[in-house]
Amino acid sequence: MLTDRRSQLLSLIIGEYVDTAIPVGSDAIVRRFDLPFSSATIRNEMARLEEEGFISHPHTSAGRVPSDKGYRYYVEMLMQERDLPQDAKQTIRHQFHQAGREEDEWVHLAAAVLARSVENAAVVTVPRTAASRLKRLELVAIQDTAALLVLVLQQARVKQQVLIFPEPIAAETLSAITMHLNAEFCGHTAADIVHSQAQLTQMEWLVATAVREIMAAADRGGYDEAYLEGVRNVLQKPEFATSEKMLSILDLLEQRNLTKLIPFREISTDGVTVMIGAENEDDLMHDYSVVVSPYGTPGGISGAMAVVGPTRMRYGQTISTVRFIADLMSEMLTTYYDPDAPVGEK
Amino acid sequence: MLTDRRSQLLSLIIGEYVDTAIPVGSDAIVRRFDLPFSSATIRNEMARLEEEGFISHPHTSAGRVPSDKGYRYYVEMLMQERDLPQDAKQTIRHQFHQAGREEDEWVHLAAAVLARSVENAAVVTVPRTAASRLKRLELVAIQDTAALLVLVLQQARVKQQVLIFPEPIAAETLSAITMHLNAEFCGHTAADIVHSQAQLTQMEWLVATAVREIMAAADRGGYDEAYLEGVRNVLQKPEFATSEKMLSILDLLEQRNLTKLIPFREISTDGVTVMIGAENEDDLMHDYSVVVSPYGTPGGISGAMAVVGPTRMRYGQTISTVRFIADLMSEMLTTYYDPDAPVGEK
């Protein structure tokens, strides 16, 4: 589609612009890379690249800036995605080992590490499971008319809620309820509980209702809940020198529901997807690029992680990093939370 | 200390400046409030106020701006702290009822509501308890060599961790361990467990170690963990028109550990404390004011909440709001989490 020389030139322009954020001129690039052509030749080539839409002028007599199409061509054809260097991998792994054992903490950490590694903002959704099953239920008295309901779900999730009873309730009653409901509902999903024909006392019914609601909420959750990190990385970039720009991106990232702007649902079921500038659905995202990947386990835990930044982004490095962290996260989840998955790959 | 008229003038200047963020001139204020004096008189009075350090000039021939001392005098002597209007209270209460029953969720919500109400940033720490006691312990198998350890602590806290055993472990062994450790450790603190003389098998010892660590971590936590909300409110204010200012406050609020900048530990044990500008310990906070209050229960749950914003702040409204939300939060915690407190007050 492009001559060899033009491709290479595009590559250089993108490289230079990504680094410096200033439009790159013909003269500048010749001197910078000691090209065996004069700036005039480069100017001619640039004119052709512009004609075909790979680069553009902010205005006459400024240097060239890659267009969305230019970046897309680069990502598709020019960039060689190389594996992350060993030491980068090691650093990331190391940071992960700081984490405790709570799933949310992992997700949060993944966002932080990703954001730091690619120097942009990162979003990681809390993974959702397929309809979760109840593994154990506990009631712990905290007052005569109140108890703490603790649910252990499949895949090592724990949920809790304080229950207030309409009348004082004895410790023995509480443990009776616990035993009965455990016997009745263990291994069941929220839907099962709704349709259950079990004979329940009024108190038991009250507890069962709470159980059902908590489980339903846990199933629903997922893509709506996400951790965002590295906003500062984005704000720092020269494209946000003015305060309006800053506020607008801040709104985008914090106010609005990020999960609506990023096509977590439509991305290919595995591998990294890149959305560049106007390729994004939402108008507000037209100046930004998103690099997104799903992660999860064969057993049905699934989440997604994304990097968000200006279209001027190191696509190669970003894609590698997202891929690596998504894989790492998947692996960790499989090992710790979903070992009884249908197809394990260690 | 100040003549009546000067006090009132100071009050007007502060009111006007807080509203508009532009230095207030003698002429402007006379016209704005229809004062029965000429601007010349006001100029004389302003000169005196400046001499005594209550207001200052950004430069010759700009209007006056309140100084830290001016704000302090205002807060101490001039401002009448009136109760929040009923409807404001109602709105806040209403927002609180959206919450679920998890403590962290409450804290997060408190920060969000506070930030919105006072149009500034708000920080609320996760409350810490006095040395927490174990109420119940559960082990749920999730794999032959792994189990989920769930701890229920006093005051309805739940902690969890995945445990990996060095060898496969039978379900009966697991429940035996659970029973034994429950019998041994219920009602005990982390310190008790360390000094326990109980005879434990190797597996039990492994679990006990984890229990002790989790509890110790829970006790340690608290002031270090906090929710921050409303950064945008602060960034929007005219004092942050330039992007450097924006970045600097962003760093202050997000990068650094907020709990180090805000004197949560030194504040009076009850009631609202106000730190204005240079009164703050940390140099970086010299342009900001902090309104902070502890909250908690007589039973020993205790946290703190703070509003952070430029010194140009509606102190009256902010103080009332912080007081109200701190009280509300205390009340809710007492009702739901700490009903067996030594001195209950409903």
Next chain:
DNA sequence: AGTTAGCACTCTTGCCACGAGAGTGCTAAT
């Protein structure tokens, strides 16, 4: 044909001057 030197032209950016507007401090009169 591909490449290059040269040149006129364009557009941004920083700088300086300038005037309008807002505010001050002081003096003298009320």
Next chain:
DNA sequence: ATTAGCACTCTCGTGGCAAGAGTGCTAACT
């Protein structure tokens, strides 16, 4: 004690101007 008046100061927005960087085009060179 208050006020009118006035000279003075400082900010801020505007417009002009020169420097710098880059472009597009033409004509010459290999």
